[in-house]
Amino acid sequence: MDDIFEESWSEDHRSGVVAVVGRPNVGKSTLINRILGQKIAIVTNKPQTTRKQQLGIYTEERGQILFVDTPGIHQPHHKLGQYMVDVAYEALRDADVILWLLDASEPPHQDDRQIATHIAELRGETPVILVLNKMDLVTADADLSEHLNLIENPHQVIKISAAAGENIPELIDYLIDILPKGPRYYPSDQVSEVNMRFIAAEIIREAIIELTEEEIPYTVAVEVDQYKERNEDLTYISAIIYVERDSQKGIIIGKNGTMIKQIGTKARQELSNVLGTKVYLDLHVKVLKNWRSDERFMNRLGYRLPKKDER
Ligand SMILES: Nc1nc2c(ncn2[C@@H]2O[C@H](COP(=O)(O)OP(=O)(O)OP(=O)(O)O)[C@@H](O)[C@H]2O)c(=O)[nH]1
Ligand SMILES: [Mg+2]
Structure with a gap:
């Protein structure tokens, strides 16, 4: 039950x-x-x-x-x-x-x-x-x-x-x-509905927003493509950071890869705090031209409202 x-x-x-x-x-x-x-x-x-x-x-x-x-x-x-x-x-x-x-x-x-x-x-x-x-x-x-x-x-x-x-x-x-009288809809120990992949992607996005300036925070989307609990003490996460233009990719990677390294370090620390395990984090950067104006790309990145009959 x-x-x-x-x-x-x-x-x-x-x-x-x-x-x-x-x-x-x-x-x-x-x-x-x-x-x-x-x-x-x-x-x-x-x-x-x-x-x-x-x-x-x-x-x-x-x-x-x-x-x-x-x-x-x-x-x-x-x-x-x-x-x-x-x-x-x-x-x-x-x-x-x-x-x-x-x-x-x-x-x-x-x-x-x-x-x-x-x-x-x-x-x-x-x-x-x-x-x-x-x-x-x-x-x-x-x-x-x-x-x-x-x-x-x-x-x-x-x-x-x-x-x-x-x-x-x-x-x-x-x-x-x-609030109206009503039942307990979720078990008392549940605090959210989102899965760990989503939380991981969001924490990586948070690190990017904090470390970058101007338009960069707004043009970034993150997709976790692999999430594996290797053992009790180690989680392997691989993620793709999407930007809209080649120049933005250059900024995210930074000179000699310094920016992507900083992003990785910051995100890894926070992920480790939240997950309670060590985290091995693999980050890749890709360009999806003008994804914020393209509904197909937005759908793919999970930014879509459910249709009326899916609710
Ligand atoms: N001083 C102060 N700062 C706060 C307080 N609440 C939130 N902040 C700061 O305000 C900023 C925005 O907080 P968020 O919780 O991300 O705001 P939000 O409304 O969710 O923002 P969006 O997701 O962009 O709509 C962060 O820097 C917070 O630390 C508060 O009570 N006092
Ligand atoms: Mg918010």
């Missing part, structure tokens, strides 16, 4: 889907990692890090919250960007609760206003919790009225710091309170 049927929960148990949305870089992935106490999504200081919807499963006595991490909503410039924004709006539509994150340390952007408009259109009866993040960077006398006025009738407003872990239990309390 499946584990799920062996677990029991009280009659008052709550559960449901919470879509975590906001513009790029406001801290959505940081918040979900913080709540789960585990890294399920990569985080960088550059915008547009998350590219796909990612589920984070939080379970406790009172309920189970299915957090959906989404790509930052922005003005897209190519098909990949459009895909990312579509993913976020799709998540909004399917949610029991919308958690809208703002960066309290900066005035609202045009993108925030655009999101406000979309949420107003799409929310229907869905409660919206307005979350002001990065409060650790905000002085006590700061005027946040511009943020608070972005949306009418939020169900709750809460000020947090995802990075410092401030006010997170209060946020969880709010969520448990408004």
